Amino acid sequence: MGNADYVYPSTNEYRQCAHPVAVPPPQPFFKSFKNSLKETFFPDDPLRQFKNKTHSRKFFLGLQYFLPILEWGPRYTFQFLKSDLISGITIASLAIPQGISYAKLANLPPILGLYSSFIPPLIYAMMGSSRDLAVGTVAVASLLIGSMLGDEVNATENPALYLHLAFTATFFAGLLQASLGLLRLGFIVDFLSHATIVGFMGGAATVVILQQLKGILGLQHFTQSTDIISVLRSVFSQIHESKKRPKFFWISAMAPLTTVILGSLLVYLTHAEKHGVDVIGNLKKGLNPPSFGDFVFTSPYLTTAVKTGMITGIIALAEGIAVGRSFAMFKHYNIDGNKEMVAIGTMNIVGSCFSCYLTTGPFSRSAVNFNAGCKTAMSNVVMAIAVMFTLLFLTPLFHYTPLVVLSAIIISAMLGLIDYEAAIHLWKVDKFDFVVCMGAYIGVVFASVEVGLVIAVAISVLRLLLFVARPKTFVLGNLPNSTIYRSVEQYPTTNDVPGILILQIDAPIYFANSSYLRERISRWIDEEEDKLKSTGETSLQYVIFNMSAVGNIDTSGISMLEEVKKITDRRGLKLVLANPGAEVMKKLNKSKFIETIGKEWIYLTVGEAVEACNYKLHTCKPDATNEDSQPWNNV
Amino acid sequence: MGNADYVYPSTNEYRQCAHPVAVPPPQPFFKSFKNSLKETFFPDDPLRQFKNKTHSRKFFLGLQYFLPILEWGPRYTFQFLKSDLISGITIASLAIPQGISYAKLANLPPILGLYSSFIPPLIYAMMGSSRDLAVGTVAVASLLIGSMLGDEVNATENPALYLHLAFTATFFAGLLQASLGLLRLGFIVDFLSHATIVGFMGGAATVVILQQLKGILGLQHFTQSTDIISVLRSVFSQIHESKKRPKFFWISAMAPLTTVILGSLLVYLTHAEKHGVDVIGNLKKGLNPPSFGDFVFTSPYLTTAVKTGMITGIIALAEGIAVGRSFAMFKHYNIDGNKEMVAIGTMNIVGSCFSCYLTTGPFSRSAVNFNAGCKTAMSNVVMAIAVMFTLLFLTPLFHYTPLVVLSAIIISAMLGLIDYEAAIHLWKVDKFDFVVCMGAYIGVVFASVEVGLVIAVAISVLRLLLFVARPKTFVLGNLPNSTIYRSVEQYPTTNDVPGILILQIDAPIYFANSSYLRERISRWIDEEEDKLKSTGETSLQYVIFNMSAVGNIDTSGISMLEEVKKITDRRGLKLVLANPGAEVMKKLNKSKFIETIGKEWIYLTVGEAVEACNYKLHTCKPDATNEDSQPWNNV
The missing domain is CATH 3.30.750.24 (STAS domain)
Incomplete structure (x- = not known):
């Protein structure tokens, strides 16, 4: 430095009027370490409200943190109840046929769809921080469960084991979701970018629609595989079976419950079930039987259950949180991502103990809830009560519901998920995001749901690494x-x-x-x-x-x-x-x-x-x- | 916009004197795509020198690109030869004992160490762009080969298969290295950061030193595992064997060749080989036999060979390139990373066809080369010729070389690799880099070489992701x-x-x-x-x-x-x-x-x-x- 002073006196003269560059004041290592840990895991500063409060108040606030119903419950009014009643009954009319349809998609007994619309919404109503999320099963996760568990156990040959595996997978999914929330690792879900979700959902919807050709065309021996080539091969190789094609596949544009009622009536009156139209058949009356005794923790099934639980759990979480956030944005309130994870995780853990399979906040049902004017999570309670009545008294009415109606319901829900406009927008704004989106779509359609997901996440992470590299x-x-x-x-x-x-x-x-x-x-x-x-x-x-x-x-x-x-x-x-x-x-x-x-x-x-x-x-x-x-x- | 004009006339007035923010001029998609591809894969613009040249000139430049000897060869002088002769003979005196020692480390016949110091240096002298790199086998890669192949095949029970697997792994390592260079994917090596290498080398050196206790303490039934716990257990459980402890383990501070000569002389004169001191034994006279017929391409061995080749290839590449770069920096010339990869890859592919195992540019040997005053890659040729003479005429002299001398040579080389000062520097400057370094060290020492590497790379990549997340x-x-x-x-x-x-x-x-x-x-x-x-x-x-x-x-x-x-x-x-x-x-x-x-x-x-x-x-x-x-x- 002395040497520099000697060589450039003029530079130092100049520097008199320039601003010096500061080395920040040194911080003790553990303080800066604590700060960066805090920024990484607690960016929303959840403990802020606990500052300067008495112990009893702190306890109550903590309880409120995990059970938001304690916060909005006391302020609940009759006005709210009226709105929530209407929206709750509306989503129940959607939940019942959709629940049955998606359970079939997962190769599970149809009644599980109803069970899953009873217990989890009650849990969510207490723990969830979204006012608009309507809890229920979702098509993509159902498809995934069907395809991943189907690789290990055949659902028709060994239905009991398959069912128990589904409960176990749901249990692990819930465990993962709740842990992510408790460990403040919610940012893992952020790695499923918007572009990934668009491509992934579109791909899954395409596969589901192709699979439903089974129901619509009434094909037998349909492939269990989810990739497009085997699906198309099945369709074309079985085209000679078209004599069995049911007569009612055009009923797809109408509202789900109407379709179910009309379809069931028609089958009942014409006795079409004896002429090649498959129907749901007997549904057991009664509420959810306990299932915590059924968990399978033995090898080799445990690995499959854990793997299925992990993947479906993450996907379901991403959908639930994205849906909750979108509607919160509309109504100007905040969703705490980690709290939502704990809520969704808990409802799946409890659900898996009472014959429910994986639930989250499906977009379609939440949108209906929102449009019907729901005010709080109470609409979920109304829906649960409606489903309870159905389980107790109305299940025999579904005996004659034709499966083709369920396929139609699934297809109409799926068509909305193929968001080609979003893909065009991605292409226009960001080519890389478009590649991610198409990677997910092509991976899901031509290989499998997991492959699509891995491709999209890998390309996304590669982009981050390339930015730095x-x-x-x-x-x-x-x-x-x-x-x-x-x-x-x-x-x-x-x-x-x-x-x-x-x-x-x-x-x-x-x-x-x-x-x-x-x-x-x-x-x-x-x-x-x-x-x-x-x-x-x-x-x-x-x-x-x-x-x-x-x-x-x-x-x-x-x-x-x-x-x-x-x-x-x-x-x-x-x-x-x-x-x-x-x-x-x-x-x-x-x-x-x-x-x-x-x-x-x-x-x-x-x-x-x-x-x-x-x-x-x-x-x-x-x-x-x-x-x-x-x-x-x-x- | 019209509305904004109406509400804020003053802002627009103000903006008259402010600078507008430019949207960059639109570029056609394929042009910008081409540009970013070029920046990703050709950041050094290797085709720059080919611009505006005739076809024959272009061909010659291309040949020069892959064979730098065509560039410096014509300018080679007698002065250079004198320097290269001295340094070449110096590194040969190191290469012979080290080669034998490291081959033992990989559980390969000692003669392979000499073979590997003959063919690969000749290839590198033609293709390499470093003037200081001395080619040879390295301790860490040898250890890795020994541990990874040893998991699949026992080297003492099935030495032929083990040997062939080593050639196959070397072939795949070379293939990977050359492909990375040709595909311009050299940046993959950048993901082994300086901190990773410091920790990894230190950990590997620790493990090697512990393993060499076998040679020094003359223990039998020594464990093949590389983790510290099994090594220490072996040492302590066999401590009663100390009666067999050889008498000459103090000879470790002297120069390798002197040690070998003195050790061999002593054994020869005292006939210590009949009193529990293990010696190398017979070494076959003659140059490298061809080995391209020995490659094992059948399952289940192929997977092991490919995996071993990949991991050791990357590690060896990282060491070779880092060493080449360091010395180039001292002497103010440039190393082309991708070209080096092609050179190192080719020498391993050719080497694997002629009974050599994995070689690269070891730091210790290159430093000796540098200090002895080498001028060009010609010193490698001198070394190769010296090794050739040894193979043709001098192998019987190694019959009585005690193994304990080889252990001493390895240990003295390894002690230099435990760079605790670098670790302290990392702690002072960048805590995260220190964590990466210790992750590599602890992983290598307490688990395995691969685990250490995966831990360090995972932490490093996590850091990049955390920076963005x-x-x-x-x-x-x-x-x-x-x-x-x-x-x-x-x-x-x-x-x-x-x-x-x-x-x-x-x-x-x-x-x-x-x-x-x-x-x-x-x-x-x-x-x-x-x-x-x-x-x-x-x-x-x-x-x-x-x-x-x-x-x-x-x-x-x-x-x-x-x-x-x-x-x-x-x-x-x-x-x-x-x-x-x-x-x-x-x-x-x-x-x-x-x-x-x-x-x-x-x-x-x-x-x-x-x-x-x-x-x-x-x-x-x-x-x-x-x-x-x-x-x-x-x-």
């Missing part, structure tokens, strides 16, 4: 009549600064990009020198790095900077840093790189750096001493 | 007497701007952080409003986002911004953007978010944004119309 670097120029420096590509009116190359690095400097950045920076310098040589302008003297967008640096990154410093020294160039942030300054300081580069070559803004370089440029030549130049005999 | 956000304040705005934490002298909250987001806005950012931004606004309320200052009117460090945005990120816009609208706040970059502006434009926020609320610098807000603040109240306010009856 291949950061954008660009040359800055001076906006005319200002001290502002911006990308010459974005602002074509900018002017070059003679003798100075200004580079901006647009990502943190980490191990994953330090080799790349070293090569890229060398190339920028080469290109600039070539350009200056060809035009015969002033030779290059200074290289300024704008570090504004460099959020962090690791030890590999610091080594890279040290190497770049050697490269510039060797070429007789001065390396200058502009606006390094707090994290970067801290690490440059600890690694002594600030001393290597010289504190007087770090400026607060690009403008000040350029001014200082210009000042130097017009008073004396920059120093070109190679600090480590040794008499190597280069070949 | 939990970006830093901070409040900016005004530096006194300037229009510069910086983090209030880094610059405690900054002043708040009354009525305006300025936030900086320090990472791209992607699906992985959009939920977090929405919550975090809401909390910043809450906290700011609470603070203002408690002090009774002017209420909050504007929220400015400094987008300088937001390198990119995806569709989830745009949705997040739209939601934040709704939140601020509802609270009667105005959202203002400052300095969005080219990529961000492009996507905000395509998604019409620019129209949602209003083009007049996007400024080039934070300073201009604040000035405009202040101008508005003192002339009229900001507009607080909720664009989507509907008469929701909130509970």
